[in-house]
Amino acid sequence: MLMRGGTKRDETRPTDGEIVSRTAGMLGKPLLPWQRYVADVAGEIDPATGTYYYDRVVLSTPRQCGKSTLIDTEDTRNALLGPDRKIYYLAQTGKDAEKHFKDFVQQLSKSALAPFALRPRLSNGGMEQRFRNGSFICPLAVTKVAGHGTQMDKFTIDEAFSLDDETGKLILDGMAPTMNTRLHFTGVQPQIWITSTEGTADSTFLNGLLDSFRAGNVPTRTCWFDFGIPDDADPEDFQTILKWHPAAGLLWDIRQLRDFREQFAGNEAGWARAFGNRRDTGVAERVIPDQLWQSTLATPVTPDRIDGRPVVIAAAVDVDATNTSVSAAIVNTDGTVTVQLLEVLDGTGMAPAEITRICDTYHAPLVMDCKGPNADLHDRLASMTDEAGDPLIDFIAMQSSDYLAVGQAFVSGLRNRLIRHAADTELDASAASCARTWSGDAWRVTRRGSTGLTSPIESCMLAAWGAHHLPSDGTLQIF
Numbered sequence: 006m007l008m009r010g011g012t013k014r015d016e017t018r019p020t021d022g023e024i025v026s027r028t029a030g031m032l033g034k035p036l037l038p039w040q041r042y043v044a045d046v047a048g049e050i051d052p053a054t055g056t057y058y059y060d061r062v063v064l065s066t067p068r069q070c071g072k073s074t075l076i077d078t079e080d081t082r083n084a085l086l087g088p089d090r091k092i093y094y095l096a097q098t099g100k101d102a103e104k105h106f107k108d109f110v111q112q113l114s115k116s117a118l119a120p121f122a123l124r125p126r127l128s129n130g131g132m133e134q135r136f137r138n139g140s141f142i143c144p145l146a147v148t149k150v151a152g153h154g155t156q157m158d159k160f161t162i163d164e165a166f167s168l169d170d171e172t173g174k175l176i177l178d179g180m181a182p183t184m185n186t187r188l189h190f191t192g193v194q195p196q197i198w199i200t201s202t203e204g205t206a207d208s209t210f211l212n213g214l215l216d217s218f219r220a221g222n223v224p225t226r227t228c229w230f231d232f233g234i235p236d237d238a239d240p241e242d243f244q245t246i247l248k249w250h251p252a253a254g255l256l257w258d259i260r261q262l263r264d265f266r267e268q269f270a271g272n273e274a275g276w277a278r279a280f281g282n283r284r285d286t287g288v289a290e291r292v293i294p295d296q297l298w299q300s301t302l303a304t305p306v307t308p309d310r311i312d313g314r315p316v317v318i319a320a321a322v323d324v325d326a327t328n329t330s331v332s333a334a335i336v337n338t339d340g341t342v343t344v345q346l347l348e349v350l351d352g353t354g355m356a357p358a359e360i361t362r363i364c365d366t367y368h369a370p371l372v373m374d375c376k377g378p379n380a381d382l383h384d385r386l387a388s389m390t391d392e393a394g395d396p397l398i399d400f401i402a403m404q405s406s407d408y409l410a411v412g413q414a415f416v417s418g419l420r421n422r423l424i425r426h427a428a429d430t431e432l433d434a435s436a437a438s439c440a441r442t443w444s445g446d447a448w449r450v451t452r453r454g455s456t457g458l459t460s461p462i463e464s465c466m467l468a469a470w471g472a473h474h475l476p477s478d479g480t481l482q483i484f
Contacts (some may be wrong), residue, residue: 011229063200092160317369
């Protein structure tokens with residue numbers, strides 16, 4: 006079991022983890038190794054007080070790892086710890102909290118612990134599972150006053166990524182006084198559990214906690230656990246996911262992992278967040294690392310400086326046809342290729358005339374994807390003819406399988422110094438903000454999964470591909 010970061014087990018303290026483990030077995034879901042580790046640390050007993058050492062537990066995990074099972078087990082153990090204990094489960098909506106609660110009640114009713122439980126209340130807004138010792142477990146929805154004035158012995162804030170900083174802190178501030186009251190009344194240290202998968206840039210409450218902990222600012226009475234892939238790992242590498250996911254090989258295997266990946270088609274950031282537990286800051290990952298991009302700069306080339314070198318023009322259209330980008334690729338005498346962004350046009354209306362003018366200026370053929378948002382422009386260009394009925398533009402033929410190789414070939418060309426790019430601020434922004442989507446072992450730029458214009462970098466990728474697929478006799482390059 007690998008953990009990205011978190012609290013280490015203090016072997017000098019006894020722990021309640023063994024009882025939590027036996028509780029899980031009686032509920033019909035024995036703990037996985039990572040769950041047992043969390044239970045052992047969170048359940049450490051302070052020798053000076055005889056009760057829980059930690060009053061706050063923060064758990065960050067990927068999806069499909071058994072987080073809900075651990076929460077239910079800890080809740081049940083806490084409810085059976087003594088008489089009249091009060092346990093609350095808080096989720097991002099009332100519907101989410103009640104669904105989780107109903108699943109737990111059903112599991113409890115079929116388990117070896119069923120004789121300890123009374124008949125649950127399942128009415129909307131008043132759900133509750135009571136036990137024969139007077140303890141209860143109750144679901145709540147997230148509100149800024151959730152938990153305020155409520156006596157509690159264990160309180161779980163699940164999927165904390167849904168909270169902004171203000172809401173999260175208001176909830177915690179409202180619970181602190183009641184925790185002290187319960188400690189004096191029962192002699193058992195109450196615990197707040199904060200559990201979640203990593204969120205987005207809007208998850209200001211959870212982000213603040215995790216960033217502080219990762220910087221080493223962990224309060225003495227807080228334990229935390231951070232499972233997921235490292236920052237520099239590739240979330241598209243299944244072996245990396247299998248290595249770092251705490252439930253890999255235990256709850257699912259690599260075949261199922263491939264199925265999970267297909268469910269996130271076109272949503273790279275969602276996949277990285279769900280199974281790599283990586284925060285979604287807008288882009289799943291840079292298609293082209295910044296260092297590589299900066300190290301492959303070239304001087305822009307104007308038409309009067311081509312010096313007879315072969316040129317290919319490429320056009321790409323952004324999603325919803327918002328912009329059309331036109332780029333050129335120049336084949337240098339040493340066999341390398343220089344790509345540069347020529348224009349970014351609004352929409353596609355003026356694109357046919359401008360692309361025709363550019364191809365004529367450079368005496369160059371055109372390469373385009375003929376599907377998706379490019380389809381209409383491609384068809385309009387292909388139908389344009391002169392007075393003799395001859396096409397105005399020569400196309401370099403491209404198949405669907407060719408298009409899937411464009412991005413990988415471009416990045417490989419940069420790495421091998423076979424491709425360089427002319428400096429351009431719009432192209433820089435496109436390279437920095439575009440993400441990718443996978444199809445088998447190949448990938449392409451994803452237009453809806455990126456945070457900026459994809460057409461500038463996509464057009465350069467197409468131009469570079471076209472430069473490497475010119476007819477060998479060079480008949481398309483007549484100057």
